[in-house]
Amino acid sequence: MEAGGNAPADTNPTARTSARVGVQIQQSRRLPDFLQSVNLKYVKLGYHYLISHLLTLCLVPVMIIILIEASQMNPDDIRQLWLHLQYNLVFVITCSAILVFGSTVYIMTRPRPVYLVDYFCYRAPDELKAPFESFMEHSRLTGDFDESSLQFQRKILERSGLGDETYVPEAMHFVPPRPSMQAAREEAEQVMFGALDNLFANTNVKAKDIGILVVNCSLFNPTPSLSAMIVNKYKLRGNIRSFNLGGMGCSAGVIAVDLAKDLLQVHRNTYAVVVSTENITQNWYFGNKKAMLIPNCLFRVGGAAVLLSNKSVDRRRAKYRLVHVVRTHRGSDDKAFRCVYQEQDDAGKTGVTLSKDLMAIAGGALKTNITTLGPLVLPISEQLLFFATLVLKKLFQKNIKPYIPDFKLAFDHFCIHAGGRAVIDELEKNLQLLPEHVEASRMTLHRFGNTSSSSIWYELAYTEAKGRIRRGQRIWQIAFGSGFKCNSAVWQALRHVKPAPNGPWEDCIDRYPVKVVQ
Structure with missing residues (x-):
């Protein structure tokens, strides 16, 4: 689990220290300003990804030029060419060998396109809603929290950006x-099966057609696994390649997509199902350590099921094509490794501790990720401006701020993990985004809370429900996770996307956006 929210400082020194944990942004706790130093090695890494496909980039234009020239030839030109080739056998053999070799290399190295056919986000029944005052009253009645902890939770909720319609199990x-x-299993079944039932109904995909299953849930990993629960429920075929990812935090949704993508490159003509969720039931904290209380206030019930395909026939009905996945891992750094850490407090109660360095570490991971992603997605003009200022700074050692590329030129829609209001605020500022670019993230946090790895799908569903997705547009999903990780997925719309029936926003989208109390 990861979180980032807001709460005022406490008069108690201990509470004040804890309140800084991803809650109230102090100058030293905010995301680093991207207008400062840029690590050149991550720029190089981005270009390494680009150059790794250089052969494909070179061959495609050459083949296009040859086809254009051939289409412009008249019968006399073709006859003269044939006579010329009859007397130049070595030239013909050489050209044929080059053509065959080039075509073979292109076919073997060309990545198979991965299509997102459809997805579905789970919405819990209304009786599981947890309005602000009910949440606080319930916390008081449990008898597990002292007055200081109750006041701390109230302050977090007041500034969290969550509304009164989020769900708890x-x-x-x-x-x-x-x-x-048993209660945790029931929550997992309700979320996963609820999302999958609607996904299968909307796509008419049969269980025997699914060849790959990837499930991610960070904190609840029973035996048999969650993926085995799905196989058993839907009677999936015996040779299905199933994977269960645990302990990978809120960014695991992108990791699961990346794993499914790699498997779809190997196994032809099949479907992959990705299920992203988190389990709240057995991971509620009943102690008084304030750094562990924040997840109680932010995390809520949610999950998403995604259907991916490498079948060419699915291109016509698919919503999106996967363009890029860029993953960043800072786990080699001890502070980054422990900034989101599941442990027991002094009373032996288990919870997730959020370090006071969380925001700074998240900012470093984000900077690494977007610096790597930039060369893959940004227009040439933006890259030239970036490199010009970077070279001037390196050569002349002057106090020149690197040019920060305008990512609004690369993406039409942004799905920023709804971990908390503070994270969304800082990303909006540092990436120089407009309010409409972070609207989906803010409204998802307000309506559904932090649903962990599935939040980026609720945000995409919000954008679709607003009727904003047009053919050819690019969507950037970016998520943070324990470890510490920052992962990005880039999708391109294959058509004008209409909201799916029975979607999570179907009966409430007209009420949004709403003004969130600051």
């Missing part, structure tokens, strides 16, 4: 709460 609605393995 059924076990948390009882007094006292009833977290158990």
Whole structure:
């Protein structure tokens, strides 16, 4: 789990220290300003990705030129060419060998396109809603929190950006709460099966057609696994390639997509299903350590099921094509590794501790990720401006601020992980985005809370429900995760996308956007 929210400082020194943990942004705790130093090695890494496909980039224009020239030849030109080739056998053999070799290399190295046929986000029943005052009253009645902890939670909720319609699992609605393995399984089944039932109904995909299954859930990993629960429920075929990713935090949704993409490059003519969720029931914190209380206030029930395909026939009905996935891992740094850490407090109660360095570490991971992503997606004009200022700074050692490329020229829509209001605020500022670019993230946080790895799909669903997706537009999904990781996925719309029936925003999209209390 990851979080980032806002809360005022506490008069108690301990509370004040804890309140800084991804809650109230102090000058030293905010995301680093990207107008400062840029690490050149990550720029090089981005160009390495680009150059790795250089052969394809060179061959395609050459083949296009040859086809254009051939189409402009008249019968006399063709006759003269044939006579010329009859007397130049070595030339013919050489050209044929080059053509065959080039075509073979192109076919073997060309990545197969991966299509997003459809996806579905789960929405819990209304009886599981947790309005602000009900949440606080319930927390008081449990008897597990002292007055200081209750006030701390109230301050976080007031500034979190969450609305009154988010959901908590059924076990948390009882007094006292009833977290158990069975209740956690029931929550997982409701979320995963609810999303998958609607996905299969919308796409008419049969269980026997699914060849790959990837499930990610960070904190709940029972035996048999969540992926095995899905195989059992839908009677998936015996040779399905199933994977269960655990402990990878809020960025695991992009990791799961990347794994499915790699598998689809190897296994032909098949479907891959990705299920991203988090489990709240057994991971509620019942102690008084403030750094562990923040997830209680931000994380809510949610999940998404995504259908990917490498079948060429699915291009016509697919919504999007996967363009790029860029993953950044800062786990080699000890502070980054421990900034989101599941452990027990002094009373032996388990929870997730959020370090006071979380925002700074997230900013470093983000800078690394977007610096690598830039060469893959930015227009040449933006890259030239960036390199011009970077070279001037390196050569003349002057206090020249690197030019920060305008990512609004590369992407039409932004799906920033709804981890908390603070993260969205800082990304809006540092990437110089407009309010409409972060609207989907803010409204997802308001309506559904932090649903962990599935939040980027609720945001995409919001944009679709608003009727804003047009053919050819690019969408940037970016998420942060424990470890510490920052991952990006870039999609291109294959058509004007209409909202799916029974979507999570179907009966409430007209009420959004709403003004969120600052």
